[in-house]
Amino acid sequence: MAKKKISFPQFGNYCIPFEYLLTNILNVDYIIPPPTTKKTLELGSMHSPDFVCAPFKYQLGGYIEALEAGADVLFQVGGVCRLCYYGELHEQILKDLGYKFEFINFSNINIYNPVDIYNSFKKYNSKLSASNITVTLLICIEMVKMMDEMEIFIRENVGFEIENGSFDKIYNEFLDKIRQVKSKKELKKIYSIYYKKLKDNPVIKPKNPLKVGLIGEYYTVMEPFSNHFMEKELAKKGIVVTRTMNVSNTVFWLGREKELKKKVKGYLKYDIGATGIDTISEAIELAKKKYDGIIHVKSFGCTPEIDAMPVLQNISNDYKIPILYFSFDSQTSETGIQTRLEAFYDMITMRKEKNK
Ligand code: SF4
Known part of the structure; x- marks a missing residue:
């Protein structure tokens, strides 16, 4: 019998560990959907309620592209906000569009409970052993x-590379190699x-570069297309770009809530949902480190x-650090982003010169 083909929408480079996890414990093939593009967003927006946030639309577009590429099983992991309810809606919309597929929705499992994870996957692979899932999960977390x-x-560092594209080349090679690993070693x-x-x-880095x-x-923040490749745009201007908000620092950070509350003391009393508290904590950190802008x-x-x-x-007022705000939806104009980014760049450059 032909293997089932599973897929999950693009999300940064995390499709690599997803592929590893699902192919190793469910005995399925993995379809990496095409990279997120304008078409993904258009497809998602066309079939989404107008008011939902862009991640809903991107994911829906990603599912459609995966189904068109041959996937017959879709996977959803949920998130820390209303993303948890998106799975049911995505499934219904896609079924109403006439697609035939199986939908594995893990939005409601406790990802910090190994027994819960094991039981959930066991439903889809009766031969799954506890040791197989433990080893695979540990490798994925490490990955x-x-x-x-x-x-x-x-x-x-990429903004200072001597050979254009050299960092990406090395990193893509690394991603390709880890897809087939057999052990943590x-x-x-x-x-x-x-x-x-x-x-x-090799890089040529000035002594005191601009840091954003x-x-x-x-x-x-994690899916490059959805932030209009902001990191690359900044790096092209010779800026050190720091972004530590990632899966390791959110999903895998045990005791996160308690520690974050300490870090945001004086600015925030309660958790404001999703990764709002992480945003505040990170801004304080960057301001304390005297970054040129956020x-x-x-x-x-x-x-x-x-x-x-x-x-x-x-935070901006207290630490005298400029903050530029971008809010994206399916209609955001590229020209508008570029113009604001240029103006921000000019302003932080002049400030840095003045403060020398
Ligand atoms: S954090 Fe905000 S934008 Fe992201 S999925 Fe949740 S509600 Fe939507």
Whole structure:
């Protein structure tokens, strides 16, 4: 019998660990959907309620592209906000459009409970053993942590590479290699080879370069197309780009809530939902480190990040750090983004000169 073909919409480079996890524990093939493009957003927007946030539309467009590419099983993991309810809606919309598929919705499982994870996957693969799932999950977690660490390094250095595209080339090679690893040991070996390659990649970096931090709603900040490739645009201007909001620092950070509450003391008393508290904490961190500016990105209509904005303004006033706000939806104009980015760049450059 032919293997089933499973897929999950694009989300940064996280399709690699997703592929690893699902193919190893469900005995299925994985379809990597085409990279997110304008077409993905158009497809998603066409069949979405107007008022939903952009991640809903991107995911719906991604599912349609995956189904068109041959997927017959779709996977949903949910999130830390209303994203948890999106799975049911996506499934219904896609079925109403006439697609035939199976929908695995893990929105409601407790990802911090190994028994819950095991039982949920066991439903779809009766031969699944506890040791197989444990080993695979540990490799995937390690993979994500390594990717996040390497991507942080790349963002801070790619603007200064001597050979255009050299960082991307090394990193893509790394991603390709880890797709087939058989053990944590093998993964670690590949990681150390490629991290060294990244560190040895020649750069010309000024002594005191402009430094900008990127924060905001977790889908928008992590999926490059949805933030209009903001990190690349900044790097092209010779800026150190810092973005530590990633899966390792949100989903995998045990005890996150307690620690974050300490970090945001004086600015925020309660958790404001989704990754709003992470946004505030990161802004404080960047301000304390005397970054030249912060860029806050979010999807239009994202309540937790709207709530974060007045607090960000207080941080901006207290630490005298400029913050540029972007809110994206399916109609956002590229020219508008570029113009505002240019003006922000000119302003932080002049400020830096003046403060020398
Ligand atoms: S955090 Fe905001 S934009 Fe992101 S999925 Fe949730 S509500 Fe939508």
